[in-house]
Amino acid sequence: MRIAYQGEIGAYSEEAARAVFPNGKVVPLPTFDAVFEAIAEGSVDRGVVPIENSLHGSVHANYDLLREHEVHIIAELNLRIRHHLMAPAGATLESVQRVHSHPQALGQCREFLRTQLPKAKLVPSYDTAGAAKDVAGLGGTQDAAIASSSAVLEYGLSTLAAGIESNHLNFTRFLALTAGRSNLAMTDLPEQETEALRERWKTSILYAQRENIPGGLFKSLAVFALREIDLFKIESRPLVGSPGKYIFYLDLAGHVAEEPVRLALRHLEEVASYVQVLGSYPLGETIN
């Protein structure tokens, strides 16, 4: 099975892809657009993309791609983003004079760099895995990179310091996607009890409020509250260029094949101008 992700070999997205699909063959692609296109066209079987980070928020660009492409969510994963300092064999903290990484990763390791490598020059790069690749190419003991543990293995580097990020509560939620739209008529109920569905499954939807309904947001949430369906996530996103218009992202407890969820979504269509089911999938693991 071929699993697409955005980034270089050794990127955090590759770690996520391998965690979700341990037996898959990972396929790095240059952009998120390319990942969504490859899934929709069937040139890969699955794709894994980041959708929100605990420090940087929702990746709206990937929500947009979920709207635009014929794909749906089949799994999720929370991955702790652990940054490591790595360099070719023989390097030590004393020998390192330059540290290469993506500006965001350099920023997330600011405290470590300030105290342990105060004289090192910080060299921005396109991505963390690319920095590891560059450092491996340069050789020598003066250049180090900040990247993932899989980059250490991929580029044959040695770890000089592990888990050097200032904030250890840095998690990224990834979604696993496959071709085809999920829809309300979906009847392939998994072989479990309905109660277990509510506890073990999550459904992600997107919707737009119908205009000129007073208290529209409140009414749209009532369709779930009235059926005792819990929510994991609610986020409004203003539609730029359309003042007063919003798209909502909602994650709810349960599966679209379940009667109350299905009824709630039918009810939602009465107060929303647009509803898209992004997929029903098992509640994801957190990898620390």
Next chain:
Amino acid sequence: MRIAYQGEIGAYSEEAARAVFPNGKVVPLPTFDAVFEAIAEGSVDRGVVPIENSLHGSVHANYDLLREHEVHIIAELNLRIRHHLMAPAGATLESVQRVHSHPQALGQCREFLRTQLPKAKLVPSYDTAGAAKDVAGLGGTQDAAIASSSAVLEYGLSTLAAGIESNHLNFTRFLALTAGRSNLAMTDLPEQETEALRERWKTSILYAQRENIPGGLFKSLAVFALREIDLFKIESRPLVGSPGKYIFYLDLAGHVAEEPVRLALRHLEEVASYVQVLGSYPLGETIN
């Protein structure tokens, strides 16, 4: 009046700071932490920070800093992020061989670079304004930077191409902050009619749901719906390390000095374990 922002001279945050405070003296600081500390300590009078972007979502890190520091919001601004290609005088699209910028800006101009400068080498840098500074320092006609229009002026460069971002609906919302916490007992009602308050003012709050209240989110939104207070933004954020616990960001129509808003916030305290008013401020302009 001294206005702090994060970044180099010529950064987008500086544009935002100058737009909100045309007569202020801008003070660049290296980190967001430094900006919040400077405001809280009073070493600057105001600060301007990004809080959400139309492509990249909410800046959770700045919401965290709003929680941690004794500051409150006094204004907001939506700034369109327009990227320009700039180089020292004499350069042309034909002469440019390297394009320097922050990886995010390079990515946002991918289409332009692919079609207009297919042979140029892309050089990542720490920030857009820093790239402009570097290019000005290098001189010559082979190096160009992607940055803001204020970077063109600041570093004496010429614009080779304006508005080169692929997605023109790229807006960042900035908040203007000053020292001291906003609070429910606040009584400095602006000198306007109450109705105008509802139309022209916005209040931002943070709250945490009380545990073990069934339908807690729905009840917390009911306190506003029951008083016909419109919401501009609702976002849940899972508290990493505390499964099932959430912080909510809410922007509502009105001023905390208004009776219905004050009553709604009192009511919210019955269903929330923690409520923080981040500030009441006039509805912001959008700068295209």
